[in-house]
Amino acid sequence: MRALCWLGADGLAVRQVPDPELRNSADAIVRVRRSATCGADLPLLAGRAPALSVGDVLGHEFLGDVVEVGPGVRRHRVGDRVVVCAAVACGNCWYCRQGLYACCDNGSTGPAAAEVAWGQPTGGCYGHPRSAGGFAGSHAEYVRVPYADVGAFAVPEPVDDDRAVFASDAVPAGWLAAELGEVSPGDVVAVWGAGAVGQMAAQAALLRGADRVVVIDRYPQRLGLAQRHVGAETLDYLSVDVPAELRERSGGRGPDVCVEAVGMAWDDTEPRSLAERFAAAALPGAAPDRPIAVREAVHACRKGGTVVVLGTFTGFVDTFPLGAVMQKGLTVRAARQHGQRWIPMLLDRMARGEIHTGHLATHHLPLEQGALGYDLFRTRADGCLRTVFTP
Numbered sequence: 001m002r003a004l005c006w007l008g009a010d011g012l013a014v015r016q017v018p019d020p021e022l023r024n025s026a027d028a029i030v031r032v033r034r035s036a037t038c039g040a041d042l043p044l045l046a047g048r049a050p051a052l053s054v055g056d057v058l059g060h061e062f063l064g065d066v067v068e069v070g071p072g073v074r075r076h077r078v079g080d081r082v083v084v085c086a087a088v089a090c091g092n093c094w095y096c097r098q099g100l101y102a103c104c105d106n107g108s109t110g111p112a113a114a115e116v117a118w119g120q121p122t123g124g125c126y127g128h129p130r131s132a133g134g135f136a137g138s139h140a141e142y143v144r145v146p147y148a149d150v151g152a153f154a155v156p157e158p159v160d161d162d163r164a165v166f167a168s169d170a171v172p173a174g175w176l177a178a179e180l181g182e183v184s185p186g187d188v189v190a191v192w193g194a195g196a197v198g199q200m201a202a203q204a205a206l207l208r209g210a211d212r213v214v215v216i217d218r219y220p221q222r223l224g225l226a227q228r229h230v231g232a233e234t235l236d237y238l239s240v241d242v243p244a245e246l247r248e249r250s251g252g253r254g255p256d257v258c259v260e261a262v263g264m265a266w267d268d269t270e271p272r273s274l275a276e277r278f279a280a281a282a283l284p285g286a287a288p289d290r291p292i293a294v295r296e297a298v299h300a301c302r303k304g305g306t307v308v309v310l311g312t313f314t315g316f317v318d319t320f321p322l323g324a325v326m327q328k329g330l331t332v333r334a335a336r337q338h339g340q341r342w343i344p345m346l347l348d349r350m351a352r353g354e355i356h357t358g359h360l361a362t363h364h365l366p367l368e369q370g371a372l373g374y375d376l377f378r379t380r381a382d383g384c385l386r387t388v389f390t391p
Contacts, residue, residue, distance in 0.1 A: 001016070001017060001018075001019050001020075001140060001141040001142050002014050002015070002016060002017075002140065002141050002367060002368075002391065003015060003016075003017045003057040003136075003137075003139060003140035003141070003367075004057065004058055004059065004137075004139035004140070004367060004370035004371075004389070005017065005054075005055050005056065005057055005058070006044075006045070006052045006053075006054065006055070006056045006058060007054055007055075008054045011371055012045075012058070012370055012371040012374060013370075013371060014367055014368050014370055015055070017055070017057065017136075017140070019142060020136065020142050020143060020144035021144070022068060022069075022070045022144070023144065023146075024070060024072075024146065025070040025071045025072030025073075026070055026072045026073060026146065026147050026148060026149060026150075027069075027070045027073075027144055027145065027146055027148060028066050028068065028069045028070065028073055028076055028144075028145045028148035028152060029066070029067050029068040029069075029142055029143070029144055029145070030062075030064040030065065030066055030067065030082065030084060030142065030143050030145050030152070031064045031065045031066075031067045031141065031142055031391075032062050032063075032064040032138055032140060032141060032142065032143060032391050033062075033063055033064045033065065033081070033161050033390070033391075034062060034063055034064075034161045034162065034164075034165040034388050034389070034390060035059045035061065035062040035138040035139050035140075035165070035367075035388070035389045035391075036059075036061040036062070036165050036166065036168075036169075036170075036196075036360075036361070036386050036387065036388045036389070037059075037061075037373060037374060037377040037386055037387045037388075037389075038060060038061050038086075038169060038170070038196075038386075039195055039197070039263055039311075039312065040060070040263070040312040041058055041059070041060075041127065041374070042377075042378060043263070043312055044058075044128065044129075045374070045378075052129050053129060053130075056127075056129055056134075056136075056137070057127065057136045057137040057138075057139060057140050058127045058137045058139050058370075059126065059127040059137035059138035059139035059140070059389075060086040060125055060126035060127040060128070060137060060138055060168070060169060061086055061138065061165060061166065061168040061169040061170065062083075062084055062126075062138035062143065062165060062168055063081065063082060063083040063084065063155060063161060063164050063165050063167075063168060064081070064082065064084075064143070065079060065080065065081055065082075066078055066079065066080045066082060066148075066152070067142070069148065070148070072149075073148050073149055074149055075148070075149045075152075075154075076148055076149070076152060076154070080154055081154065081155045082152040082153055082154055082155060083152070083153055083155050083164050083165065083167045083168050083343065083347070084126075084138075084143070084145055084151055084152045084153075084168055085101075085151045085152075085153070085168060085169075085172070085339035085340055085343055086125055086126060086168050086169040086337070086339065087101055087102045087104075087107070087123050087124070087125055087151075087336060087337060087338070087339055087340070088104070088107040088108075088123055088124035088125060088126065088133075088135060088146060088147065088151060089101035089102070089104035089106075089107040089123045089124075089147065089150055089151065089340060090104050090105070090106040090107055090147050090150065091147055091149070091150035091340070092106075093105040093106050096150075096340075099338055099341045100335075100338055101123060101150075101338040101339070101340045101341065102122065102123045102335060102336035102337060102338050103122055103123060104122070104123035104124075105121060107122075107123035107124040107133070107146075107147070108121050108122060108123060108124045108133030109124055109130045109133060109134060109135060110129075110130040110133050110134075111133070113130075113133075114133055121133070122336070123336070124146075125336075126138050126143065127139070139367060139370055139389055140367075140391065141367075141391045150340055151340060153167075153343045153344055153347060155167075155347060156347055156348065156350075156351040157351075158351045159347060159350045159351050160358075162358055162361045162364075162388065163350060163357045163358045164347070164350070165361070165388060166196060166200070166357040166360055166361075166386075167339075167343055167346055167347055167350065167357075168339070169197075169337065169339065170196040170197050170200050170357070170360065170386075171200050171343075171346050171350075171355060171357060172337045172338070172339035172341075172342050172343055172346060173197045173200065173201070173310055173336075173337040173339075174197055174198075174199070174200025174201040174202070174203060174204045174261075174310075175200070175204045175337075175342050175346060176310070176335060176337045176338065176342075177191075177201035177204060177205070177259045177261070177308045177310050178201065178204035178205050178207075178208050180306070180308045180333040180334075180335065181205075181257035181259065181306045181308045181333070182257075182306065183204070183205045183208045183209070183210050183256075183257055184208065184209060184210075185208075185209030185210075185211070186209070186210075186211045187205070187209075187210045187211060187255075187256040187257055188210070188211060188212045188213075188214075188246075188249065188250040188255045188256050188257075189202070189205040189210045189212070189213045189214070189255055189256065189257045189258075189259065190213075190214045190215075190216065190246050190255040190257070190258045190259065190297070190300060190301075191205075191213065191214070191215045191216065191232070191258075191259040191261055192216045192217075192258070192259065192260050192261060192262050192293040192296065192297055193215075193216070193217060193260070193261035193262040193263075193293065193311070194215045194216075194217035194219065194222035194223050194225070194226045194234070195217075195222065195261065195262075195385065195386075196360045196385060196386050197261045197310055198215060198217070198226075198259070198261035198262075198310075199215070199222075199225065199226050199229070199230050199232075199360070200355075200357075201259045201261055201310065202215050202226060202230050202232040203230045203231075203232075203355060203356065205257070205259075206230070206231060206232070207349075207354065207355070210257075212233060212249060212250070213230075213231075213232045213233065214232065214233045214234065214235055214246060214249060214255070215230075215232045215233070215234050215235070216234075216235045216237050216242055217234070217235075217236070217237070218236055218237055218238045219380055219383075220236070221380075221383035221385070222380075222383075222385060223235075223236060225359055225360075225385060228359075229356050229359045230356070233249070242296060242300065243296065243299055243300040246300050247300075250302065253302040253303070254300055254301050254302035254303075254305065255300065255301060255302060255305065256302060256305050256306070257301075257305060257306050257307075257308065258297035258298075258300055258301040258305065258306070258307045258308070259297070259307075259308045259310060260291075260293045260294045260297050260307065260308065260309045260310060260311050261293075261310045261311055262292070262293040262311045263310075263311025263312040263313065291309075291313065291317045291318075291320060293311065294307070294309055294311075294317070294320070295319065295320070295321055298321045298324050298325060298328075298330065298332075299321065299324055301328070301330055302328075303328045303329055303330075304328070304329045304330070305328075305330060305331070306330065306331040306332075306333065307325075307330055307331070307332045307333070308332075308333050308334065309332065309333070309334035310334070359385075360385055360386050361385075361386055361388040362383060362384055362385040362386060362387075363376055363377075363382070363384050363386070363387045363388070364387075364388050364389075364390065365387060365388075365389055365390075366389065366390055366391075367389045367390065367391045369389075370389060373387035373389060374387070
C-alpha cells in the first residue's frame with residue numbers, strides 16, 4: 001500500500017509499505033477515507049520528540065471503512081464507516097476503567113521508553129515512533145486498528161467525512177479542556193491558540209455555558225474562523241497587551257479558565273531564555289521545551305482559577321512560573337485526550353449541528369502530495385488551518 005513516510009534528512013515522501021495485517025483477535029483493518037495533519041506531528045518532524053525511524057508512517061487523526069475484523073471484534077462489521085480515536089487504549093486496565101484512556105497500561109508499543117521519559121507507561125498513538133508508544137500512522141491507504149471495539153466508532157449518516165475526521169482527535173481534545181477546566185455557566189475562558197484544537201476548546205466552553213470565550217493568536221485567518229464559526233471573541237497578541245485586555249473583559253480579575261492549546265515551540269522562531277541556551281549548548285538536541293503560552297496563561301489567569309495545558313510537550317520545561325501558581329492558588333491540569341469517553345456523544349452533537357468542524361479542513365490534497373500538505377500546515381501558508389489527505 002501507499003503511505004506517507006518520514007525519510008530522515010530527505011523529508012517526507014509517499015512510499016510503498018507492507019499492507020497491515022490482523023495481529024490480535026480484537027484488531028480491525030480500516031481503509032482510510034480521510035486523514036488530517038495535526039500540530040502534535042510538528043515536534044516529531046522537528047526532532048523535538050523521541051526520534052522517528054526512517055520509514056515510519058505519520059498521521060493519527062482519521063476515519064475510514066472497516067475492511068477486515070478479528071474474531072474478537074463485536075461492535076463493527078465489514079463496511080462500517082468509523083472514526084478512530086487517535087489515542088490507543090485497551091479498555092480493560094485500571095486506568096481505562098476510570099475513563100483515563102490516554103493513560104492506558106496496555107496501549108503502548110514502547111512502555112519501557114515511556115517509563116524512562118515520564119515515570120510510567122502511557123497509552124499509544126498512531127503515527128508516533130515505538131519509543132513514544134506509537135503505531136503505524138493514518139497517512140496511508142490502510143491502518144491496523146488494535147482494540148477496535150474500544151477505539152473505533154460508527155459515524156452517524158448526517159456527518160460527512162470532512163467533518164467527522166476531526167472527531168478522532170481535535171474535537172475530543174477541545175472537550176477535554178472544558179472538562180478539566182470545569183467550565184460552567186458564567187465563566188470567562190481564554191484559549192491560547194486558534195488552531196483546530198483551540199477552536200474546539202472554545203466551542204466546548206461555549207456549549208458548557210461560558211459567558212465569554214476569548215481566543216488568542218497572531219494569524220488573522222485563524223482568528224477570523226474562530227469568530228465566524230465558533231462565535232468566540234479574539235485577540236491578536238501582536239497588537240494588544242493580552243493579560244491587560246483579558247482583565248478588562250473579565251471584571252478586572254482575569255479569566256476563570258485559561259486553556260493553552262499551542263504546545264512547545266517546535267522551531268527557532270521564539271526567543272530562548274538564558275537557561276535554555278545554556279542547556280542547548282551543553283546537551284545539543286536535548287534543550288527543554290518552551291512553554292511560552294503556558295507562562296502567559298498562568299500570569300493572566302485570575303486568582304483561584306484553572307490553567308489547562310492541552311499542547312504537546314515531551315520533556316522538561318524551562319522558566320515555569322511555579323511561584324505564580326502557588327501565590328495565586330491556581331489549579332494546573334493537563335492530559336492527552338481520552339476520546340473514548342466522549343466521541344459517541346460528540347458525534348451525536350455534530351449530527352445535530354451543535355459542534356461545527358467543516359471549516360477546519362481548509363486544504364484538501366491527495367496523499368501523493370503529503371509533503372506539500374505538511375509544508376502548508378507548518379508554515380500556515382495560504383491560510384492553512386488543517387490539511388486533509390485522501391488516499
